[in-house]
Amino acid sequence: MSLLEQLNDKQAEAASCVDHHLRIIAGAGSGKTRVVTTRIAYLIDELHVYPNKILAITFTNKAAKEMKERVENILGDVASAVQISTIHSFCVRLLREDILEIGYPRNFTILDSDDQKSILKDAYKQMKIDVKSYSYGSMLSYISGNKTNFIDPNVAKMNAGPWAGEQIKADVYAFYQKRLQEMFALDFDDLLIFAHHILRDYEEVRRKWQRRFKYIHVDEFQDVDNLQYAIIKMLVKEDSYLCVVGDPDQTIYTWRGAQVDIIMNFDKDFPNAKTVILNQNYRSTQQILNGANALIKNNRNRIDKDLFTEIEGDSKIVHFTAMDGDNEPVWVAGKIKTLHHAGINYKDIAILYRSNYLSRGLEKALLDAHIPYRIYGGVRFYDRAEIKDALSYLRLLAPKSEDDPKELFKNLAVKRVINSPKRGIGAKTLELIETQAGHDQTNMYDVLKHYEIGKGKARASIQEFVRVIEECRALVDTISIDQLMERIMEESGYLAMLDEEKEIERKENIKELINDIADYVESNPDGSLQDYLQEISLYTDKEQTQQGDFVQLMTIHAAKGLEFDNVFVYSLCEGIFPNEKSVGEGGQEALEEERRLAYVAFTRAKKQLFLSDSYGYSYILDKIKTTSRFISEIPEEYLEDVGAKPRNSFAGDVDTFSGADFLSMNQRSRSFSTGERHQDDMIQHAPQDFVDNSSKTVEKPKKKGKIRKGDLVNHASFGDGVVIKMEGELAVIAFDQKFGIRKIMVTHPSLTKK
Numbered sequence: 001m002s003l004l005e006q007l008n009d010k011q012a013e014a015a016s017c018v019d020h021h022l023r024i025i026a027g028a029g030s031g032k033t034r035v036v037t038t039r040i041a042y043l044i045d046e047l048h049v050y051p052n053k054i055l056a057i058t059f060t061n062k063a064a065k066e067m068k069e070r071v072e073n074i075l076g077d078v079a080s081a082v083q084i085s086t087i088h089s090f091c092v093r094l095l096r097e098d099i100l101e102i103g104y105p106r107n108f109t110i111l112d113s114d115d116q117k118s119i120l121k122d123a124y125k126q127m128k129i130d131v132k133s134y135s136y137g138s139m140l141s142y143i144s145g146n147k148t149n150f151i152d153p154n155v156a157k158m159n160a161g162p163w164a165g166e167q168i169k170a171d172v173y174a175f176y177q178k179r180l181q182e183m184f185a186l187d188f189d190d191l192l193i194f195a196h197h198i199l200r201d202y203e204e205v206r207r208k209w210q211r212r213f214k215y216i217h218v219d220e221f222q223d224v225d226n227l228q229y230a231i232i233k234m235l236v237k238e239d240s241y242l243c244v245v246g247d248p249d250q251t252i253y254t255w256r257g258a259q260v261d262i263i264m265n266f267d268k269d270f271p272n273a274k275t276v277i278l279n280q281n282y283r284s285t286q287q288i289l290n291g292a293n294a295l296i297k298n299n300r301n302r303i304d305k306d307l308f309t310e311i312e313g314d315s316k317i318v319h320f321t322a323m324d325g326d327n328e329p330v331w332v333a334g335k336i337k338t339l340h341h342a343g344i345n346y347k348d349i350a351i352l353y354r355s356n357y358l359s360r361g362l363e364k365a366l367l368d369a370h371i372p373y374r375i376y377g378g379v380r381f382y383d384r385a386e387i388k389d390a391l392s393y394l395r396l397l398a399p400k401s402e403d404d405p406k407e408l409f410k411n412l413a414v415k416r417v418i419n420s421p422k423r424g425i426g427a428k429t430l431e432l433i434e435t436q437a438g439h440d441q442t443n444m445y446d447v448l449k450h451y452e453i454g455k456g457k458a459r460a461s462i463q464e465f466v467r468v469i470e471e472c473r474a475l476v477d478t479i480s481i482d483q484l485m486e487r488i489m490e491e492s493g494y495l496a497m498l499d500e501e502k503e504i505e506r507k508e509n510i511k512e513l514i515n516d517i518a519d520y521v522e523s524n525p526d527g528s529l530q531d532y533l534q535e536i537s538l539y540t541d542k543e544q545t546q547q548g549d550f551v552q553l554m555t556i557h558a559a560k561g562l563e564f565d566n567v568f569v570y571s572l573c574e575g576i577f578p579n580e581k582s583v584g585e586g587g588q589e590a591l592e593e594e595r596r597l598a599y600v601a602f603t604r605a606k607k608q609l610f611l612s613d614s615y616g617y618s619y620i621l622d623k624i625k626t627t628s629r630f631i632s633e634i635p636e637e638y639l640e641d642v643g644a645k646p647r648n649s650f651a652g653d654v655d656t657f658s659g660a661d662f663l664s665m666n667q668r669s670r671s672f673s674t675g676e677r678h679q680d681d682m683i684q685h686a687p688q689d690f691v692d693n694s695s696k697t698v699e700k701p702k703k704k705g706k707i708r709k710g711d712l713v714n715h716a717s718f719g720d721g722v723v724i725k726m727e728g729e730l731a732v733i734a735f736d737q738k739f740g741i742r743k744i745m746v747t748h749p750s751l752t753k754k
């Protein structure tokens, strides 16, 4: 079968349209991504375009990997020369080649959020700023907001006007920028900003990159922001072709600057662009698709589409309301067991949720039911403390580069590992080392090397530290990177420390990292230590590459573009999904974004879709939960209720309530959730009745006491979250999607236990 025969007429028309700019606007599952991959294969296989002339930009590393695999399945090895990457990886590639133009070394460092915070810490200390007044998170978003809008620290200072608070923020921004420049370090925003700057101002470079690609593709174009679009536009020259695909109903990143207008107005920027609209969905059954279509129609600010599917299915969308928050994940786990017994693989099941913290209850239920699962985008492998320590050690071994003689990036690494394992270096001494380094115009490691630091034992352990680093450094060209890592971990005493502290999991992580480096060495035999360090600084989807039969858990944002046979959407309660903020102050626009998110979630399912919510008290909302409006927006003909929400009238019977009763109460539940729902009513009358009579007593939130794993907490800037792990005095907390997973000192004044 020829390539185009695997597509319908409309899709084939789009895939073979190679002499125009092209825009594909189409709903979920209509084959947009398939058109892009087939088009790439068609260009290479039938039109004999060189693979390296083709660029494809995807939204996540996982999507890039999947797209690569799809093209490789069609074409085999030649596909590896096609550049398929996220926009950030693309920019890194560009900068590694051309950043010298603006006086930066090619081996610039990419900062992660911990590094960023460490810089803020220094700024706060120097400027005597109290973190209680300016949380790191809010300061970083202030900085990011300015940077991505091209507002430099001087302008920010002017914008600050007479307000002292704004002045302070602008000063921190200036400090931060200066520090980054000194270290030749770039944060994630800078990757795009610098690439944009170079492409815009250096014509030769721009021409070179324009010449490089003749066919440029961008998937998930509805979530592109202005800066990304500016970069993409600059890659297009007179005789190259841009193909963008997207679905305005799936715009879910406006809170991060995505501009749906960009796809809508594409034909104004590229007047001769062709637009193809696809309307057949090949992913989901009719019940699922019709349910999702009905839901999204409730958004006022959208263009209607006629998406249909020919896939018939036996099952309606299943909706279950549990009696309380404990029973909801238990039901999900039970259902998954049933599916598994019926012969369905765990990996064909996904559980999607609105916010990271929601995974906690699910994890517990899955563990109890012995169901293997993986969390995607949770505490990621490369975000774990021990991995960062190990990589910091490796950074200290990096050979000197002519471009960057000072190597100030080593300061971060020294700060990270100097006391891991403990070497008795106090904050004061560290400060002295830093001052000395500033004075000598060098980095902190060089100071450790050339001066006698500390007294007695501390001095001896520093000398030993330097000796080990130097010894390993001398081996950089003789042993492989994985061996180097193994050696530095041994010799530095890091592994011994983990042994002593009985940190088995962390030790396993280090081993996994060494395995991972070995894989890298195998597939990149010529890759230098520098190359490896550069590559991993971007690679955050590590866990997603792991194979096996696992149920997949992730936030809906992370599920973008993916599909699974069976999908559970968890915790569809008013205030949770749609999120409380969007229901309240956010207004119509925020609510519509939440609905688009629900549309994305529902349309991930191919065969079966399960929606669940629960009754009972929510610590996070501090009220009794009610079923999400998104469920009542699905017409009854596509929805089957299998669980019941106890109503006031039978709250007293709850004690004797059995599983079988749940099933028999379908009707009542349905009339409750689709009938005239008065949330306020519920909140005023139901809770006491229910809580007092419930078989599972709902505990009242505790306000005081030590923070432990599993606790619900509130942070002044990030809102509510759940402690998913303790690392000494650090609590690893899952906050709302926007803030993700963060580590916070338990003693931090912004943190309170709920």
Ligand SMILES: Nc1ncnc2c1ncn2[C@@H]1O[C@H](COP(=O)(O)OP(=O)(O)OP(=O)(O)O)[C@@H](O)[C@H]1O
Pocket (backbone or CB within 6 Å): 006, 007, 008, 011, 026, 027, 028, 029, 030, 031, 032, 033, 034, 035, 247, 250, 281, 282, 283, 560, 561, 562, 563
């Ligand atoms: N013409 C076709 N024949 C058979 N299967 C198809 C066809 N077009 C698409 N598909 C299949 O339908 C599913 C959805 O396609 P794809 O992921 O490309 O859709 P999409 O429009 O990119 O969806 P999303 O909006 O969620 O990103 C995939 O499994 C794909 O292989």
Ligand SMILES: [Mg+2]
Pocket (backbone or CB within 6 Å): 032, 033, 034, 219, 561
């Ligand atoms: Mg897609």
